[in-house]
Amino acid sequence: MPELANQADLAHVHLLLNHFPTIGTILGLGLLLLAFIRKNDHLKKVSLEVMFLIALATVPVYVSGQAAAEALKGQSGVSMDAITAHNDAALGSFIMMEITGFFAWLALWRIRRIGRPTTGLTYTVLVLSVLTVAAVARAANMGGDIRHPEIEGGQYSGLFGQAAASGGFISAAAIKDFVLQHPWVWPTCETLHFIGMSLMFGVLMIVNLRLVGWLRGMSFASVHRLLPFGLMGFGINFITGMFFFIAASEQYTQNVAFHYKVVLLMLAGVNYLVLTVYDEAWALPASADAPLPGKLLGASALVLAVGVMYFGRMLPFIGNAF
Amino acid sequence: MLTSLEQSAFSTWLLSSNSIWAYPTVLTLHTFGMMVLVGAALMIDLRLLGFGRGIPLQSMDRLFRVMWVAFALNAVTGTMLFVADASKRAPSLIFWTKLAFVAVGLVMAVMIRRRNFESGAEPVVISGAAKRLAIVSLLAWSAAITAGRLLAYVA
Numbered sequence: 001m002p003e004l005a006n007q008a009d010l011a012h013v014h015l016l017l018n019h020f021p022t023i024g025t026i027l028g029l030g031l032l033l034l035a036f037i038r039k040n041d042h043l044k045k046v047s048l049e050v051m052f053l054i055a056l057a058t059v060p061v062y063v064s065g066q067a068a069a070e071a072l073k074g075q076s077g078v079s080m081d082a083i084t085a086h087n088d089a090a091l092g093s094f095i096m097m098e099i100t101g102f103f104a105w106l107a108l109w110r111i112r113r114i115g116r117p118t119t120g121l122t123y124t125v126l127v128l129s130v131l132t133v134a135a136v137a138r139a140a141n142m143g144g145d146i147r148h149p150e151i152e153g154g155q156y157s158g159l160f161g162q163a164a165a166s167g168g169f170i171s172a173a174a175i176k177d178f179v180l181q182h183p184w185v186w187p188t189c190e191t192l193h194f195i196g197m198s199l200m201f202g203v204l205m206i207v208n209l210r211l212v213g214w215l216r217g218m219s220f221a222s223v224h225r226l227l228p229f230g231l232m233g234f235g236i237n238f239i240t241g242m243f244f245f246i247a248a249s250e251q252y253t254q255n256v257a258f259h260y261k262v263v264l265l266m267l268a269g270v271n272y273l274v275l276t277v278y279d280e281a282w283a284l285p286a287s288a289d290a291p292l293p294g295k296l297l298g299a300s301a302l303v304l305a306v307g308v309m310y311f312g313r314m315l316p317f318i319g320n321a322f
Numbered sequence: 323m324l325t326s327l328e329q330s331a332f333s334t335w336l337l338s339s340n341s342i343w344a345y346p347t348v349l350t351l352h353t354f355g356m357m358v359l360v361g362a363a364l365m366i367d368l369r370l371l372g373f374g375r376g377i378p379l380q381s382m383d384r385l386f387r388v389m390w391v392a393f394a395l396n397a398v399t400g401t402m403l404f405v406a407d408a409s410k411r412a413p414s415l416i417f418w419t420k421l422a423f424v425a426v427g428l429v430m431a432v433m434i435r436r437r438n439f440e441s442g443a444e445p446v447v448i449s450g451a452a453k454r455l456a457i458v459s460l461l462a463w464s465a466a467i468t469a470g471r472l473l474a475y476v477a
Contacts, residue, residue, distance in 0.1 A: 187471060187472060187476075190471050191467060191471040194353075194357075195464055198356065198357050198360035198361045198364060199364055200361075201361040202362060202363075202365040203361075205358070205365070205385075206365050206382075206385075214384070215381065215382075215384055215385075216381065218377045218378060218381040218382075222377045226368075226377075229373070286378075306354065309350075309354065309357060310350060310354075313346075313350045317342060317346035
């Protein structure tokens, strides 16, 4: 398996991507506000899509951050307290970001049924976006405190006070201790991870085999209704997967199978978004065949899902995870 | 006999070969089969329980074919994994519990198909009996996965 990135590359990836969540959420929030001012439903839809994509892009930002932290460990001029504080703030903002992305997706899914973005869900995304912008900006700011000579030293101790005195709600170290000190946590998460995977793949099979044309006699609109179950399965796996990652991040950040898995997961996420808003197919009657792009979309969704499973299962064999 | 199975050339190859095509691939195929089999079963169960009502039950009939192919794959790969580790698996209560739940899941699939699909007519309402079968199926597959996963940690 060719290497995608070593630890130093991943630190670069982190530095390259780490502005996306901050700028992306501000952009998404701005678009959403503009959509409200202009009362433009189409713009609302676009801003929800932006929010979902930014939530997706935040995954490699968080994951590569662990590799960057490992690369910095033990170097002089780097405060471990500042790294810990940034990590905890990043984890908190990451969770906020993913909740926002989930509601943005839910709002997009509902459009198919109602015909326009519903007020309740759109306002929920709006409020969550404001909170996410604040959380992400705080995390980004603490990240800047780790090693930027121009703002280091002297009296300056971070915009939000002394970084080391984090005092946030979430501690990655506490989660790590929780997972590693209770022998039942890891196997339980593994079990849920496999059940979530089956649920997610069941939905992907029906929806995409319908698109491809192997399953017939069911309307496109009726299989679209199943999509939240797919996201529910993904949610279970995302949460349990993060428990694994936080508890033993070294065995993932330096694992080529994990790098491939994250890349395929990003592509699968984009595929799922396109699938959700792919109106050309969802409006077709039960007897119809999807157009060629729809068939390709369906086929690629299945290939990507199997790919994600493959690299997950291969973590201990291609890579070094236990 | 278990030991001789375990010491066969096949078992030695499966466990000690460094090839990615040995143990890792067999295990991955087993996981793939599980995901397809249980995924298809869960979808039929959810439909019977009232989710995705717009999907005609009859149009899901093809999923049973998917389930049998996936089960065949897992019967083969599962046997391979058992043979390689026979003396450890054979006395394991968790292992036999897993097989029992798989059997329950398969029996549920047969019964669900017989009751709701074979007539070829779309039911107006899903009967309480069909819903109970769907719930037993959901629980059996979840339990089979749980026992299967525990094999890697406890047994």
